[in-house]
Amino acid sequence: xxxxxxxxxxxxxxxxxxLTGAGAEFTVRRYLEDPPSVAELExxxxxxxxxxxxxxxxEEPVAKxxxxxxxxxxxxxxxxxxxxxxxxxxxxxxxxxxxxxxxAVVARxxxxxxxxxx
Numbered sequence: 137x138x139x140x141x142x143x144x145x146x147x148x149x150x151x152x153x154x155l156t157g158a159g160a161e162f163t164v165r166r167y168l169e170d171p172p173s174v175a176e177l178e179x180x181x182x183x184x185x186x187x188x189x190x191x192x193x194x195e196e197p198v199a200k201x202x203x204x205x206x207x208x209x210x211x212x213x214x215x216x217x218x219x220x221x222x223x224x225x226x227x228x229x230x231x232x233x234x235x236x237x238x239x240a241v242v243a244r245x246x247x248x249x250x251x252x253x254x
Contacts, residue, residue, distance in 0.1 A: 154249040171225040183240035188217035191229040
């Protein structure tokens with residue numbers, strides 16, 4: 137499995153501790169340094185069963201600068217959201233874990249982290 141983290145984020149550090157404590161094998165992606173492409177974001181969203189606006193950190197300064205609260209949330213609006221997330225990865229909610237079995241979670245709680253463990 138893979139976990140997308142910001143090392144300065146407490147929820148990310150907690151998720152890492154939970155995975156390590158469970159003896160899980162995983163790779164770490166520091167997504168601010170290695171931003172996901174639009175295609176990768178689309179794949180993760182399918183696995184999450186969510187839309188781009190569901191995982192945007194709408195209170196981030198860049199989201200405010202872009203006026204994202206007022207952006208449309210229809211199928212035709214997805215491309216703009218995805219492009220903004222790829223260009224400004226700080227907008228992406230964290231941590232995100234993609235499991236080997238094909239599903240993914242936004243792992244902000246210990247329960248969410250545990251849901252991806254074998």
